[in-house]
Amino acid sequence: MMEVKELTFGYNRRQKVFENFSLSLGEGKICGLLGKNGTGKSTLLYLMTGLLRPQKGGIYYKGIDVRHRLPQTLGEMFIVPEEFALPRVTLRKYVSLNRSFYPRFSDELLRSCLRDFDMNEDIHLGELSMGQKKKAYMCFALATNTRFLVMDEPSNGLDIPSKSQFRRAVASGMTEDKTVVISTHQVRDIDSLLDHVIIIDGSRTLLNRSVSDICRRLCFAELTAGELTGDELYTQPSVQGQSVVLPNRLGEEHTTLNLELLFNATLAHPQQMAQVFTD
Amino acid sequence: MDNAIMNKTFSATRLGWLLKKDWTENKKTYLTYGGFYVGILLYKFLGSAYTASVIGHISTIDYMGMYMSAQSWGFLLLMMFAVTAIQGVNTKEERVNTLMLPASNSEKFAACLLRVTLGAFLFCLFGLLLADITAYLLANLFFDMPAGYSMLLLSGAPVSLSEDIGISANGLFVAGTPFIYYAFLAWFQSLYMVCLLANYWRKSAAVKVLLGIVVGCIVLFSVGSLLVLTLLHEYYIDVYNWIFGLAEKLQHLDVEELEAYGRMVMHGATWLLCLLTLFHYWLSYKFFTRIKIIA
Numbered sequence: 001m002m003e004v005k006e007l008t009f010g011y012n013r014r015q016k017v018f019e020n021f022s023l024s025l026g027e028g029k030i031c032g033l034l035g036k037n038g039t040g041k042s043t044l045l046y047l048m049t050g051l052l053r054p055q056k057g058g059i060y061y062k063g064i065d066v067r068h069r070l071p072q073t074l075g076e077m078f079i080v081p082e083e084f085a086l087p088r089v090t091l092r093k094y095v096s097l098n099r100s101f102y103p104r105f106s107d108e109l110l111r112s113c114l115r116d117f118d119m120n121e122d123i124h125l126g127e128l129s130m131g132q133k134k135k136a137y138m139c140f141a142l143a144t145n146t147r148f149l150v151m152d153e154p155s156n157g158l159d160i161p162s163k164s165q166f167r168r169a170v171a172s173g174m175t176e177d178k179t180v181v182i183s184t185h186q187v188r189d190i191d192s193l194l195d196h197v198i199i200i201d202g203s204r205t206l207l208n209r210s211v212s213d214i215c216r217r218l219c220f221a222e223l224t225a226g227e228l229t230g231d232e233l234y235t236q237p238s239v240q241g242q243s244v245v246l247p248n249r250l251g252e253e254h255t256t257l258n259l260e261l262l263f264n265a266t267l268a269h270p271q272q273m274a275q276v277f278t279d
Numbered sequence: 280m281d282n283a284i285m286n287k288t289f290s291a292t293r294l295g296w297l298l299k300k301d302w303t304e305n306k307k308t309y310l311t312y313g314g315f316y317v318g319i320l321l322y323k324f325l326g327s328a329y330t331a332s333v334i335g336h337i338s339t340i341d342y343m344g345m346y347m348s349a350q351s352w353g354f355l356l357l358m359m360f361a362v363t364a365i366q367g368v369n370t371k372e373e374r375v376n377t378l379m380l381p382a383s384n385s386e387k388f389a390a391c392l393l394r395v396t397l398g399a400f401l402f403c404l405f406g407l408l409l410a411d412i413t414a415y416l417l418a419n420l421f422f423d424m425p426a427g428y429s430m431l432l433l434s435g436a437p438v439s440l441s442e443d444i445g446i447s448a449n450g451l452f453v454a455g456t457p458f459i460y461y462a463f464l465a466w467f468q469s470l471y472m473v474c475l476l477a478n479y480w481r482k483s484a485a486v487k488v489l490l491g492i493v494v495g496c497i498v499l500f501s502v503g504s505l506l507v508l509t510l511l512h513e514y515y516i517d518v519y520n521w522i523f524g525l526a527e528k529l530q531h532l533d534v535e536e537l538e539a540y541g542r543m544v545m546h547g548a549t550w551l552l553c554l555l556t557l558f559h560y561w562l563s564y565k566f567f568t569r570i571k572i573i574a
Contacts, residue, residue, distance in 0.1 A: 051572035072285045074381035085372035087304040097300045101381040
């Protein structure tokens, strides 16, 4: 669906954010895009949606170069950036002005999403708090029903109930032909939502695996100091003792994905982690 | 929804949606601009009518001056609309909205160009009409107007200013002296627009670009003058002979021939300005297609 081929990009000539970076995203996935600060997560999202142009290489959505910003590709993608601007009109008016541009716009999805967020179409976008604006914007984004939806730090600014409402709204709008890419630092907000994890570090893709694959090959556990066997790929102190990542060599029962632990383990021992997935 | 429309590079329907969206989201701004223009004109027109009512003679109303004033303030209105060329791309957040909207670059630019040119022109026209009618009605209601008082647009002033504009016998557009003024306005507005679109990411781009153009013009004028003076100094005999020859040639021409020469120069300058305006629009489009979220 989305192909990033040998991408080179930098905001200036000396410092490159990406150099010969390649990535492929399939359909029917909710992908978590993770990485340290400054590794280019938002930049990659902007590049994938054609908001920035690669210096070398190309980015293709269903074979079409996104840099051309053709209506047929733009009509199939939507980005929810970390910061956004909304006009001072009612949500109903906003929807009526913008829905025509999106061929797959769904009123049903909009209503269900607004219901999930305890909102209605009569709200005035100019009179909302930042969190409410974000919820309204996300409702519209999901209602566009685009096949490629990108969200940059979607849970920022949302209160605790809204975060679970957000997860419910995204999950309920998901279909086989859609791809949702979520870039965030708030990994706990989305770990139960994801079915694919991508961890990037500059020009390297440290991990690009489905959650089921990760859970088949890795175990996430809380152990006391006495329970450590030395087989652990990564350990970090926790309230219970040690949070550990272990290779699931025996094919034991799958544990729940601990995204924070996975992220730290991948950054700390990228080669060991890569080895686990190539074995 | 018609899916086929998404495969078109240019769709009039989508352009219509863009214009409707633009009007709905920004009508307050445009109406404020228009209101400012109408307010200024109303003040001028009523002031003139009041003077005539006090003196009691229609000849004190300077219709030509009123019309020139409408044109000068109209120029300011045009420039205010030119600033809206960067309306959707002024901030990073606005750029995301504009660039991600599923319409082609040519449609987005066409909507912008229509707003800046045709939109501004219509606001000028209707603003003038509204101010004229309102001033006429108010003056007749509240002042003791002398006989012969009429609306500015019926006074003959606009016609006398534009009487040189017409269509020649062979169907080609003939531009008289007044048309060069409109060509200059269009050229300057397009120059401002292209400079704005080349500097969309700067803070307070509208002011900085205007200052840049003014400074640029001063520098160009100074360098040009210096160059001319240097050339005059080096080749003063040749230049003197050329000017003397030209003056002598002009002296032998009759009034009609002189007028024809004048009109030819004016036509040439008008066409040059029109061509430069088109070039600026093309350049603006090129800059528009290169807009990125981060410059």
